[in-house]
Amino acid sequence: MAVDNIQHETSIKKNQRFLSITNPATEEVIGRVAISDPSEVNTAIKRANLAFTKWRLTTPIERANALSKLATYIDQHSRELAGIESRNTGKPIKLVLKEEIPSIVDCFRYFSGICRNTMDVSSGDYIKGHTSLIRREPLGVVALIAPWNYPLMMAAWKLAPALAAGNTVIFKPSELTPLSIQYLTDAFSEIFPAGVINLVYGEGSIVGSLLAASDMVQHVSVTGSFSTGREVLRLAASNVKATHLELGGKAPVIVFDDADIDQAVEAVKFSGFYNTGQDCTAACRVYVQSGSFETFTTKLIDAVKSLKVGDPLDPTTEVGPLISAHQRQNVHAFIENCRQSNSGKIALGGHFLNDKGFYYAPTLILGCRQSDAVVQEEIFGPVVTVMPFSSFEDALTLANDCRYGLASSIWTNDIRKAIAGANQMRFGCTWINTHLTFCNEMPHGGLNQSGYGKDLSSYSLDEYSIAKHIMIKYE
Template structure:
């Protein structure tokens, strides 16, 4: 591990590293120990304005937007290559910043980030227009153009991946970007700024402003020089983002909260299902919008599956994220740990059965919580209905397929869902009825940049990944040339 993560971080604006205009700084905490590892500049409105102006100037001078898609793709391929060349360093940085296990950071975060930029590099030259057949005596065609300046506002749980899912397609389409990472986890965003510059991305095309949501995020959201907002975060903040963007008629892509149901039918392969269930709720310490924290189980196998979980879940390795054997690390911040504790306390108050877990893990002063399985809660419990965002699984029985679907669709969220069954017809039938942007069958968290994801209902709108994401960073222009 290099010393970069311990150096004080600065803002990256117009290709230059600078302090905040007022000199403000904020601490970055290692969640595995609760200790400060460095500080970063805390941007204010003046800094955000400078970043947006730099992005606007870079867009208008055509140094990036004027390149062909193939030329932009070459640079993005270089970004992907640099991520792979620096994989160990980036994984260590992400682990330090977020508290996620180092093995997970390498196998998932770094690998997927490189894949994201590579995918959109390949897609960069696919922005073809279309010749339209009309009765007019004219040559009529459409073309796709970049939107302009994109504000990318990303959360704390997957800083590297969720930045790539926005910056990748934005750059592929020819836009410029101002990235505001979560205030808890800014380090990989600053590291990536160096890689963008090294890869040949022109100055001002990617800018990074670290700081708080209420100050830096709000200034970026309200800036009249921003043409599109790409946001991942909570549903509550998402409503505010949509409202403010709507006032200025700015397009928005929003991936918001989730509370996915994972349905296990009586004909499921239980051994395979249990592995997917555990992965679905402990992955990234449960800090995963597309996690599976609600388990719905056919009543005939409900006691059996609860018994298997009671034995298997306590054996999941929880500990120091720097240990390659660790599967579950700490929560990303103390406030997230307290939130999990409050929900488990509420479950106890409502008479729930704590099958396993249900308490903090005292380890090195970090923000650890034992993976927890909760049974015997009613469907209208807040613990079932709301997004806990921690390593907590609620388990409910159902009697038939219709009840399973009704329970799965009973929350305001609709980001992901899952089905465990060996009946192929049932898999397709139930997938069609689930209100979710992505449905996994007989596994969980199968993601690839070619497959779009995003929400319905309170989980947001627009799509990340796939050609659908690229289209969301473009505008369509029609050209009609008279042949008279």
């Protein structure tokens, strides 16, 4: 299915409103999607509730087979999906094909397997004459709200565990990037019973709010900004709805003098500018020990200069555009604030690129103050700050001095220093001598203003299920 021909497949109603979907590399409209009005959202919720009565009773092997079929479908249509994702988001197509699609396929396959091995069932007599049983049960209807930076991958991270646990779902993609999940509409209909997966489209402030506030939705999972998460939490509080929030980050990277500097430079080059820096775990806040600071920054400047920014469909492109003109202006505002405060040296970038498309130059800022906005706030763009530190204690203090707590990394060849540092880092994930490395078997999630709850791994099944106690009196 060509991107330009994608249309929402519901019947067109009088006064129907549409989302115009833009290619951020060309600024051209590549499709449109019908916005779900309140009545359609409510219908989707009712349909999901009706389907839950049967889906919750399916056996693990039935759910596993459905997830496996979906994985196979995505694998077989990987090039079409990669093309859609690239045009809709501006991601370099080679990175979508190499890094993202395989992980998405594996995510569905992983949960296909693990849902058959959730041995969270136990029994025992804790009161004389009574046997207690514990079984794991699904929550019911769950609303899944995804961001625009990883549309298909975040869909997989949410859909796979929610369905594996036996829930029915209502999925709302970002209004900016609905095309890849829409492409899967037919696959969902063919593989899953009616009402198990329901797609709704529209602005988060309207459609997302309806889902978060609904009494017929038992759980809402959101990946997005802190402000989005706070609003969803406020709405969910009206009926004490369970929530799972992944709300962003400002990942510190600590590079000690005894680290492999070349490896650390390459890691920051890749993980700082992957997806044009639009990543909650991007290596965007780098601290380098004083003895290596000059060497590291010189090499990093050369490395970042080598990045090829350009057409996402060009297989040699490494960095594409930002998602929108609005996002590009937000990024530039941080840089202008830095310029005016004279707190750091903009060693590279700091300006718009190209006459067409939402491109921004990969940017390096050296020697900022710890209190500066470019250090403390999530910029969500191709901007990396690099600052020196003196001691182990100094590095840990600087790294933890942030309101976010999602991801971090430590670079050293001293295993004792690495473990001691990781133990003191207040982040949901600390990588050692690597960064932005994920596997579906390990949990992902944060603390503080990065939110709470886990994606991926068996831990994510806890987000979408409940431990139920059954007691039997036999005397």
